[in-house]
Amino acid sequence: MLWMQQVLKQLNAGEYSTVSKVQVLNHLSDISFQLGDLYRAVDFTHQLLSLDSSHKQSQLNLPYFVKLLEEERAGNLGNEESETKQETLNSSPQDTLDYKQTLESYESLCHGEGIKLTPQRRKRLFCRLHYGNRTPQLVIAPFKEEDEWDSPHIVRFYDVMSDEEIRKIKEIAKPKMKRSRVFSLTSGSPQASRQRISQSVFLTEEEDPVIGQVNHRIRLITGLSDETAEFLQVADYGIGGYYEPHVDYFLDFDSDPLEFIVMGNRVATFMNYMSDVEAGGATVIPYLGAMISPKKGTAIFWYNLLRSGKGNHLTKHAACPVLVGCKWVSSRWFRERGQEFLRPCGPTEVE
Known part of the structure; x- marks a missing residue:
């Protein structure tokens, strides 16, 4: 073995x-x-x-x-x-x-141990300007993009959210936040778990124009349709807050088969870092040996599903405990429906 x-x-x-x-x-x-x-x-x-x-x-x-x-x-x-x-x-x-x-x-x-970002792998990572699908907005003002990992491809975008947008979203979210929940296989519904220690809330665009601005920007950057995307989730990890290893895609839709038919699985994750963290709070991918540090105003993006529609188990990730400071993130999950021509199936099952 x-x-x-x-x-x-x-x-x-x-x-x-x-x-x-x-x-x-x-x-x-x-x-x-x-x-x-x-x-x-x-x-x-x-x-x-x-x-x-x-x-x-x-x-x-x-x-x-x-x-x-x-x-x-x-x-x-x-x-x-x-x-x-x-x-x-x-x-x-x-x-x-x-x-x-x-x-x-x-x-x-x-703990900073076991990181597999070797010199050979580092050579395969690049920085570039991100023009999306040549949309006018991004041609005029492209985003800075940096590779965090090559396979599966994980990228970081810079200057995605302004300080004022972050302040406003925090202000909206704080009075509505509750203990974060995770889906339980035993009960078939979301519930509080020691797997995840944080507070969170989903915000709709009707609550404030800033939510719509951020969602629109995310759509332009990813090039994906947001017709079936989930609401923007804002989460706060205080001191000691963490999220143990998990995948973002759903493994069982028996609890709500209609949702699966209408929206499909979570094809991609876009996560904004809304604060710097003095110590701890990194996003790690245990199966890859990758560690991504929070940087206020940046965002990371990856696909959860292979082009065949199967979940990519290599994207199992976790949030390290916050040791000093506070970690704020906001995430948007894109669903499969509506992406058929934007991210079509590849010539092979795993491509």
């Missing part, structure tokens, strides 16, 4: 090898199953299929592993630790990284 994990780590770092990721993931899936670690077996199998959807053995293994995992969960319903793990993962077996392993990586990154 340790040997194969090291091989996968070096492949993810961009090292050349005659051994493919598919071969390594196949070994890891088999080893995990033999060790009785079904969470990991399912995750490695899912990763393999995201790279090679025609892999016959994995196609057979995945439903079998999932069935065993569900039986194991059913047998542990009275176990408090099992229930806590299930809620904290906030995901289906197909997209679940081993909980303990992910938390260890998350904590290491928050």
Whole structure:
């Protein structure tokens, strides 16, 4: 297991090898199953299929592993630790990284350890002017864009929000904020959880023109349709506030199938940093070994879904605890419906 994990780590770092990721993931899936670690077996199998959807053995293994995992969960319903793990993962077996392993990586990154931004990878990151789809507004006044990570592609935009806009949005949000909630698989609805310690609120454009200004600017930058986008969510992470590893895309729409039909999944995330943080508060991606520091007025953007429509498990991210100061962010999630011609399917499943 340790040997194969090291091989996968070096492949993810961009090292050349005659051994493919598919071969390594196949070994890891088999080893995990033999060790009785079904969470990991399912995750490695899912990763393999995201790279090679025609892999016959994995196609057979995945439903079998999932069935065993569900039986194991059913047998542990009275176990408090099992229930806590299930809620904290906030995901289906197909997209679940081993909980303990992910938390260890998350904590290491928050301590400034285990960052994988190697010199070789840094060479693939660039800065540029962002003209969007050559819209007149951005041709006249393009945004500064900086690569934070190459694959999956995560970018940072500068000077997205002015100090006055940030002040106004905070002023609107503060009296309406409540304890943030996360979706619980056990209850099938959002509820407060120790997975996320923060306050948040969704703001509509009717509340103040500044919300519409910011939303319009986000639409221009991303080039995506906002017809099915969610309202702007404003969140405040005070001292000790954090958000454990999670994905932004939905893994289960059984609670509201109509919403899935009408709006689709969360295809992309646009997150504004509305404050600097003296210590802590970084956004980290445990599976990549990436850490992105908050910078007031900037925003980061990435796609949560592959072009096939499947969730990209590599985008699982987290917010490190705030140690000194206060962290304000505002996020907008774009849904699939309306993006069919703006971000069409690629020639391959994983492109």
